[in-house]
Amino acid sequence: MIGLLRRDLALAIRAGGGFGLGLAFFLIVVTLVPFGVGPDTAILGRIAPGILWLGALLACLLSLDRILALDWEDGSLDLLATAPIPLEGVVVMKAAAHWLTTGLPLVLAAPALGVLMNLPGPGYGWLTLSLALGTPALSVIGAFGAALTVGLKRGGLLLSLLVLPLYVPTLIFGAEVARRGAEGLVIGAALPLLAGISLACIALMPFAAAAAIRVNLR
Numbered sequence: 001m002i003g004l005l006r007r008d009l010a011l012a013i014r015a016g017g018g019f020g021l022g023l024a025f026f027l028i029v030v031t032l033v034p035f036g037v038g039p040d041t042a043i044l045g046r047i048a049p050g051i052l053w054l055g056a057l058l059a060c061l062l063s064l065d066r067i068l069a070l071d072w073e074d075g076s077l078d079l080l081a082t083a084p085i086p087l088e089g090v091v092v093m094k095a096a097a098h099w100l101t102t103g104l105p106l107v108l109a110a111p112a113l114g115v116l117m118n119l120p121g122p123g124y125g126w127l128t129l130s131l132a133l134g135t136p137a138l139s140v141i142g143a144f145g146a147a148l149t150v151g152l153k154r155g156g157l158l159l160s161l162l163v164l165p166l167y168v169p170t171l172i173f174g175a176e177v178a179r180r181g182a183e184g185l186v187i188g189a190a191l192p193l194l195a196g197i198s199l200a201c202i203a204l205m206p207f208a209a210a211a212a213i214r215v216n217l218r
Helices: 002-014 019-037 041-062 066-074 076-082 087-116 123-149 155-183 190-217
Strands: none
Touching: 002 087, 019 041, 019 087, 041 087, 041 123, 041 155, 066 076, 066 087, 066 123, 076 087, 076 190, 087 123, 087 190, 123 155, 123 190, 155 190
């Protein structure tokens, strides 16, 4: 399992689906927003939590089609399906590799980019915490979407259409945690619900993704 994780990390970085692409897109989104809404720092500070969360979500979306595509192209997916490792475990390792190369760098970069959006001081910690809790769900849901569309030509657009509705609850509660933290309000149930969504996705999505892979390999 650890060997598979190391292999996927190396492939993700070499194939151009690593943290560089996601970080560049995240930076572009955060940089362009002030040009669109104007230089009013009060407005920027108010919308910063939502914009930062939306930018992170879209940055994660960029590399989802690469989670299983390389293994499908070189035939490795057939070997993994017949290996002693459960296919559910393979999905977990691939989602973990995606999070380590895409989600984790976004979590670490978010506070620095929050400065560009004039994020209020109390919001930095809550933004980082919400992204740390929410981005694993994005990667696991993305792995499920990649399993549904693996082998399809030009399946990237279909993958985006499939996973974006599933991303909505994570986006809502993640942005709400960051917004409440930035405004100094009580976080309330948003943080437990965000953590619950991630735990539920990690527990259930690998089984759904493994079933989808088995169907596509028939």
